[in-house]
Amino acid sequence: MASSMYSKVDEYGFERPESFDYKQYGNFLSQYIGVLAKRAKRWEDLKPTDRFKKTSTLKRFVRKGVPSSEREAVWMSISGAQEMQNESMVQYSSLKKYMENTTITEMIKIDIPRTFPDNIYFANDSILPEQLFNILATFAHHNKEVGYCQGLNYIAGLLLLVTKSEESSFWLLKVLVEQILPKYYIRSMSGLLIDLDVLDEFVQKNEPALHRHITRVGMPWAVASTKWFICLYAEVLPTETVLRIWDCIFYEGSKVIFRVALTLIKIHRQQILEARDLGEMVECFRKMGQNINVVNCHQFMIEVFKTPSSFSNRYLEKVREKHSALRST
Amino acid sequence: MANRTSAAQRPNGSTQGKICQFKLVLLGESAVGKSSLVLRFVKGQFHEYQESTIGAAFLTQTVCLDDTTVKFEIWDTAGQERYHSLAPMYYRGAQAAIVVYDITNQDTFARAKTWVKELQRQASPNIVIALAGNKQDLANKRMVEYEEAQAHAEENGLLFMETSAKTAMNVNDIFLAIAKKLPKNEQTTGPGGSGQGRRLVEGDSGAKAAGNCCK
Numbered sequence: 001m002a003s004s005m006y007s008k009v010d011e012y013g014f015e016r017p018e019s020f021d022y023k024q025y026g027n028f029l030s031q032y033i034g035v036l037a038k039r040a041k042r043w044e045d046l047k048p049t050d051r052f053k054k055t056s057t058l059k060r061f062v063r064k065g066v067p068s069s070e071r072e073a074v075w076m077s078i079s080g081a082q083e084m085q086n087e088s089m090v091q092y093s094s095l096k097k098y099m100e101n102t103t104i105t106e107m108i109k110i111d112i113p114r115t116f117p118d119n120i121y122f123a124n125d126s127i128l129p130e131q132l133f134n135i136l137a138t139f140a141h142h143n144k145e146v147g148y149c150q151g152l153n154y155i156a157g158l159l160l161l162v163t164k165s166e167e168s169s170f171w172l173l174k175v176l177v178e179q180i181l182p183k184y185y186i187r188s189m190s191g192l193l194i195d196l197d198v199l200d201e202f203v204q205k206n207e208p209a210l211h212r213h214i215t216r217v218g219m220p221w222a223v224a225s226t227k228w229f230i231c232l233y234a235e236v237l238p239t240e241t242v243l244r245i246w247d248c249i250f251y252e253g254s255k256v257i258f259r260v261a262l263t264l265i266k267i268h269r270q271q272i273l274e275a276r277d278l279g280e281m282v283e284c285f286r287k288m289g290q291n292i293n294v295v296n297c298h299q300f301m302i303e304v305f306k307t308p309s310s311f312s313n314r315y316l317e318k319v320r321e322k323h324s325a326l327r328s329t
Numbered sequence: 330m331a332n333r334t335s336a337a338q339r340p341n342g343s344t345q346g347k348i349c350q351f352k353l354v355l356l357g358e359s360a361v362g363k364s365s366l367v368l369r370f371v372k373g374q375f376h377e378y379q380e381s382t383i384g385a386a387f388l389t390q391t392v393c394l395d396d397t398t399v400k401f402e403i404w405d406t407a408g409q410e411r412y413h414s415l416a417p418m419y420y421r422g423a424q425a426a427i428v429v430y431d432i433t434n435q436d437t438f439a440r441a442k443t444w445v446k447e448l449q450r451q452a453s454p455n456i457v458i459a460l461a462g463n464k465q466d467l468a469n470k471r472m473v474e475y476e477e478a479q480a481h482a483e484e485n486g487l488l489f490m491e492t493s494a495k496t497a498m499n500v501n502d503i504f505l506a507i508a509k510k511l512p513k514n515e516q517t518t519g520p521g522g523s524g525q526g527r528r529l530v531e532g533d534s535g536a537k538a539a540g541n542c543c544k
Contacts, residue, residue, distance in 0.1 A: 107359065107409075110359070110360045111360075111381055113378045114360070114378050114379060114380055114381050115380070115381075116380075117376070117377075117378035117379075117380065149409070149411060150359065150381045150383060150407065150409045150412070151383045153381070154383075186411075187410075187411045188411070188414060189411055189412070189414055189415075193414065193415075220418050222384055222385065222415050222418060223384060223385050223387060225384075226383055226384025226385070226415070227383045227384055230383050230384070231383060235380070235383075278387065278402065279387065279388075279389045279402070282387040
């Protein structure tokens with residue numbers, strides 16, 4: 001971690017933005033290294049059985065960050081991917097054999113070199129792109145309802161960088177799309193359209209003045225937030241922040257996406273209000289990942305779970321159902 | 330590239346002539362080069378592997394035509410078929426559209442034709458549509474004949490150019506051609522409004538919008 005302090009790329013091989021503030025980052029990192037060391041020790045002290053059992057302790061541990069060395073195993077377990085893999089009658093290696101050469105695989109092929117082209121690992125490694133293709137093509141073949149949706153390439157690509165395992169990445173992608181997230185990726189993208197409406201309602205409730213301003217400027221949520229839902233903040237926020245968010249999505253589900261969205265909006269309230277036209281507003285949303293309060297992933301995640309203090313999946317489902325009904329009338 | 334963004338700004342208040350603002354949308358199949366055309370036009374750059382657009386991107390660029398400053402508000406959309414359901418929100422109220430296809434791929438031309446039909450049916454009645462046959466630098470792999478696309482453009486009253494975001498060929502030209510064709514009456518704003526929140530009036534944004542004239 002420390003070695004990347006003055007590097008132009010982060011530890012996952014992503015280039016830092018041009019305007020990256022290395023000094024502020026250095027200040028954050030010098031604190032965060034201590035946090036990481038402490039968290040690693042706490043995880044070590046956790047009984048092996050407690051590491052994978054969903055308890056309030058583990059939930060708290062996950063919110064404070066899963067050590068990077070543990071991520072693959074912990075994600076596999078808390079997300080249900082491990083269970084899915086165990087219960088599957090067929091191994092990934094044999095699922096892979098059924099790949100057909102279709103227009104879908106052609107489309108995936110075009111997108112492979114367009115996935116993280118600036119990432120040093122993807123650019124300099126010939127195996128990663130091939131593994132990414134295998135994951136996406138195998139998934140597309142076995143989930144006909146989804147097939148391939150642009151955006152999944154970023155999720156699978158980041159899973160691959162973190163787990164370094166093609167097989168785990170496949171099951172994690174599968175559990176995300178089929179169990180954890182709403183129907184974002186199917187042909188109609190109905191789950192996305194509903195969640196954009198849900199976000200609009202939440203912002204209106206939590207930040208009425210801001211909501212009025214955004215409406216007046218005329219920015220559709222689809223512009224600012226499609227990537228939030230589709231890519232789960234990959235390609236939007238700094239990598240370490242994204243992984244901290246994913247820790248919680250794998251454990252707590254898609255409501256975490258809304259918590260993060262509302263926190264981003266709250267942190268940038270002033271900048272959004274100061275945006276005088278659409279161009280300024282879109283730019284403000286685009287640059288949110290560069291804010292030190294977002295780069296500081298540890299503090300950011302504390303904010304994420306501060307407001308609202310409680311946010312149940314049941315409540316979210318109710319709001320989703322309401323907007324689903326509104327859309328179909 | 331003459332009209333690329335430069336940092337130079339005219340002193341406040343010296344607005345000469347009119348400022349017109351137009352909403353322009355880019356449509357077309359995935360990976361035909363929509364984002365690359367915009368990147369070339371707005372920033373003068375080209376990336377061999379442009380990341381796929383998820384949702385849409387919004388950029389602005391200004392060109393000058395005689396005494397008129399034309400500010401384009403550009404909506405660059407995602408090309409994959411399933412993102413289609415989001416497209417109407419971007420072309421609604423648009424005064425101009427560039428429908429892009431890849432000259433090395435016949436399917437993308439077929440898709441471009443259906444985009445043109447959809448725009449003629451659903452978008453503003455006076456929308457100016459340009460057809461762009463992109464990747465002209467790969468003309469040795471051409472699958473769509475120039476004459477075929479030109480004939481389609483003529484039949485449908487479209488502007489037509491073959492472009493290359495890679496070499497910059499015709500990129501500025503196609504935007505300029507659109508700018509010329511757009512009606513530049515006073516207060517050119519979206520027909521029917523559609524609540525775009527435009528508040529650009531003459532002189533209002535002299536320092537902001539009119540900074541990069543090409544002539």
